[in-house]
Amino acid sequence: MFDGKIPIHWLHSHAYCEYQIFLKHVKGVKIAPTAAMMMGAKRHSVLEVEHKEKATEELSVDDALKKSRDEKIVLIAREVPVAWSQLKGKIDEIHFMSDQIIILDDKPNTVAWDSNKVQVWGYCLAFQEQFRPKLPISALLRHRDTQKTIWEEVFTEDHRDTVLIAVNRISGIMMGEKEPIPTDNINKCRRCSLRNMCDGKRNGL
Numbered sequence: 081m082f083d084g085k086i087p088i089h090w091l092h093s094h095a096y097c098e099y100q101i102f103l104k105h106v107k108g109v110k111i112a113p114t115a116a117m118m119m120g121a122k123r124h125s126v127l128e129v130e131h132k133e134k135a136t137e138e139l140s141v142d143d144a145l146k147k148s149r150d151e152k153i154v155l156i157a158r159e160v161p162v163a164w165s166q167l168k169g170k171i172d173e174i175h176f177m178s179d180q181i182i183i184l185d186d187k188p189n190t191v192a193w194d195s196n197k198v199q200v201w202g203y204c205l206a207f208q209e210q211f212r213p214k215l216p217i218s219a220l221l222r223h224r225d226t227q228k229t230i231w232e233e234v235f236t237e238d239h240r241d242t243v244l245i246a247v248n249r250i251s252g253i254m255m256g257e258k259e260p261i262p263t264d265n266i267n268k269c270r271r272c273s274l275r276n277m278c279d280g281k282r283n284g285l
């Protein structure tokens with residue numbers, strides 16, 4: 081049942097092809113977890129365990145914002161839940177600094193695809209709305225295995241608008257008020273795990 085809050089990782093799927101949202105979450109098409117999905121879940125668990133082993137204290141987000149500002153130190157938190165009126169999700173990692181906040185998402189690829197960027201913009205927006213930090217927020221994509229930064233950019237009003245447009249489309253599709261549009265990129269359909277169940281895919285597949 082759709083509660084009006086969009087899981088932030090859906091933004092990735094929507095940016096790839098919004099017909100995926102329709103198939104998975106309106107029609108209820110199910111796919112078995114792929115090897116890549118299982119590997120991703122395992123790697124996230126490892127990173128979480130490593131973080132917990134190194135963690136020295138447990139703070140709320142508000143306390144972490146204050147402590148990093150007052151003591152001019154960097155605090156790192158993982159798997160931080162966020163929720164706003166239209167979005168909900170869990171942020172892979174947050175770096176609290178005295179002069180900025182960095183929202184990180186770990187990804188298996190070395191390229192910063194637009195679909196990855198809009199997902200991390202979604203986390204930035206939900207964090208900004210929920211906690212209202214008086215600091216700039218940056219989005220960062222990091223390679224899940226090498227832990228190297230792939231891309232980093234300050235979150236702006238334009239990024240916020242990009243997320244809100246996607247949220248509006250997804251909500252409309254979920255409520256049956258908007259027609260989902262399949263991608264016209266046949267290469268995306270070729271790589272799509274839903275292609276065998278999709279009635280909107282490009283001809284020739």
Ligand code: SF4
Nearest residue numbers: 097262269272278281
């Ligand atoms: S097969 Fe193509 S049109 Fe269908 S959901 Fe996948 S990417 Fe979209």
